[in-house]
Amino acid sequence: MQIAEVTRRLAKAPRDARLHLRRGELYRRHGEWDRAIRDLTRAHALSPDLITVSFVRAHTLREAGRHREALTAIDVYLVRHPDHGTALLERARDLHALRRHAEAADAYTRAFARLATIRPGFYLAQARALVAAGRSADAVRALDKGIARLGSALPLRVYALELELEQKRYAAALARLDRLLAKARRKEKWLVRRGEVLLAAGRPQKARADFARALAAIDALPARHRNAPVMKKLRTTAEQGLRKSRGN
Amino acid sequence: MRITTVLIPLVFLVAGCSSGTPVVTIVVPPGPDLTVSALVRVGATWKFLDDGTDQGTAWREPDFDDTTWASGQAEFGYGDGDETTLTNFGPDPANKFVTTYFRREFQVDDPAQVVDALLTLLADDGALVYLNGIEVVRDNMPVGAIAFSTLATGAISGTTETTRRVNAIDPVLLRQGRNVLAVEVHQGDITSSDLSFDLDFLISTGAPFVVRGPYLQQVTRTSIIVRWRTLRPSESRVHYGAAADALFLNAGSDALATDHEVLLTDLTADTVYYYAIGTSTGLAAGADDSHNFRTAPAAGSTRSIRVWVIGDSGTANINSQRVADAYRAFAGNERTDVWLMLGDNAYGSGTDAQYQAAVFETYPDFLRTTAVWPTIGNHDAVSADSPTESGPYYDIFTLPRHGETGGIGSGTEAYYSFDYGNIHFICLDSQDTDRAVDGAMLTWLQADLADTMAEFVVAFWHHPPYSKGSHDSDDAGDSGGRLRDMRERALPLLEAAGVDLVLTGHSHSYERTVFLNGHYGTSDTLTPAMILDGGNGREAGDGAYAKNGAAGAVYVVAGNAGQTGGGSLDHPAMSISLNARGSLVLDIGPGRIDGRFLDEGGVVQDTFTILRGE
């Protein structure tokens, strides 16, 4: 059923909350936020017990960037369905957008406990909320939970590595790099990174070995990869690292 | 199909083995004794009553006396012009009879042998079907008691009128000897212009009927996933081997399922396997020449790879059919190695039923021989719930999360990569995933690009970075800024790693660029320095595009496998822009990529070549 058909039916039954919900959902799919929200708000007013409206309305408000109203709507829904995973996730995303970081981080945790599948981006979001709340150590722990649950979760591993470095936890950072290196088919990117960490950790000799290995790996690449801008940049970084590790 | 099954006693099982009962199956080549038989065929002769009398409930019973009813051949009805037997709607066209009755008897020799029964119904507008007096199908009718005057739930029209709806029937209801089907067809409206009825009723003594697939996913050098759907839950088993009559190997699960998914492992690279699907004791499909696949080539292979690319193909109509037929004719006996779907695979909202029509009923031959690699479009996303990776798109496709097919695991099915031959394919989600450069997807992309040794890198997603078709990549508001985001954020990362070819859809046109590098703004910011080769890329024309260093890529919009969408079609980065339906055919061999745009009439309207100059 399309928008025109629902509009025709609404002309006959203007107080039908389900029709307003239907049309609001259709407008939402077309990205017409204002119209969608108008219909969903009307549906909510006509039939406050039609709880689905609160969920769709919250979702639409969030998509429209109206997070404060979205949060109110999703809280109404959560009173009736306190364990609804997707609704809890909506709430976390609203709190995050409203920069209520600590609450957002906790809300993510509650949502994750109820969801069968969690995308890596949400773990990343939770970690960023924790960092913004000044809880970097908790952020690393949250990322490790995500890594344990997802297995393949490269962005989480990379962010955890960066956080370890910010906290100057070099041993932990090196351990993470070793795991990334073990999994990589091409090692040069991670070797350069490890060289930098070793330099920062005051171990120039080991760093030098990594930079040298990275340069050798880059040289061994087929020209099509060796000449790619990312690899040229990596070569420059490795050469600079090599110089620094020699103390000049 | 005759199958001899030897069950190995469980006592020989090694503890901890979880693969289920080991079964050695010997499949005898297809013979005349097929396991499927029709109890009632389309176009059968039925007794019917169309005199407007209310028959209450007695007429449903098997021993009801219908000798006074008329007899006729299906299809029954009026108003559509395709009826074999016209039925009577009464004296007043504005007040037609609501209900028309039908009965037919048939024989079953040995009901205990029947493992599944399938009733396919064509009924306009609604119907109830009784088997031996028991209601087995309620189609487009309200819940609760049904009277002579009860109207169907809604008048059906358009394509729904001709859609035959499939129902699983419990074989337990079949009796030895005489059985009776009784059907009441109801109008949705007493002024309705038409009425239709026909059905067919099949039984299987082998395995449950397959209503979707088989279809293939995640082919690698050594593995493949086979999926299919039955209406009746059953175990899942794939029998496979080197020839259609030598399916000596099998894999599967004893767990009961309707959506079946079986991973075959330990296969040999670049090898053709034949297969059949079903259970340990019966086959539902396959064991013939049309059910086979080839594994991916071994490392170092120099075989050319055939890729078929369709975008926005989900119209489920004559247009998508013609595009598919043109490729069938073009390919002939040549095998398709890699099949990409660029999103909007099932209009209008990517529901399971829309996928059934737009994918499973449109490409059954490709689906059972070539693994398909899709990306999500905005229409697929309507029914998919991307945050939780659920809904039809995610349920239908089994995509690699953990690097199962090469590349770095993304941890999600929304975006992934795979190796095939010497090509690294990358699928991004331009629809429902955070497109920020420091977001999970583009972080993963950078690591994945830095991890491949492949000779060529081909990336694909739905929203085109450059287009002046039914979508405008210069309009920052088009599709929520997705076209712009992908151009500004994904393209620099891809080009920095030397991407060769980028494929997208969304605009219902064919638009193919010249050899580009570093164009990340709107079309008015295109400078000569960004055009590495402004020719048409044809060896017989301006010359092939020579990729000597890492720079240079071709961008193709091919969202035209189901419809055209017009537009100004004048993006300055394009070598050619066409408002035509068709598909993109790629042949990727050592040192070269050859692309062809094959239109729905079978005419090649564009060719281009990228030559690796090292």
Ligand SMILES: [Fe+2]
């Ligand atoms: Fe689209």
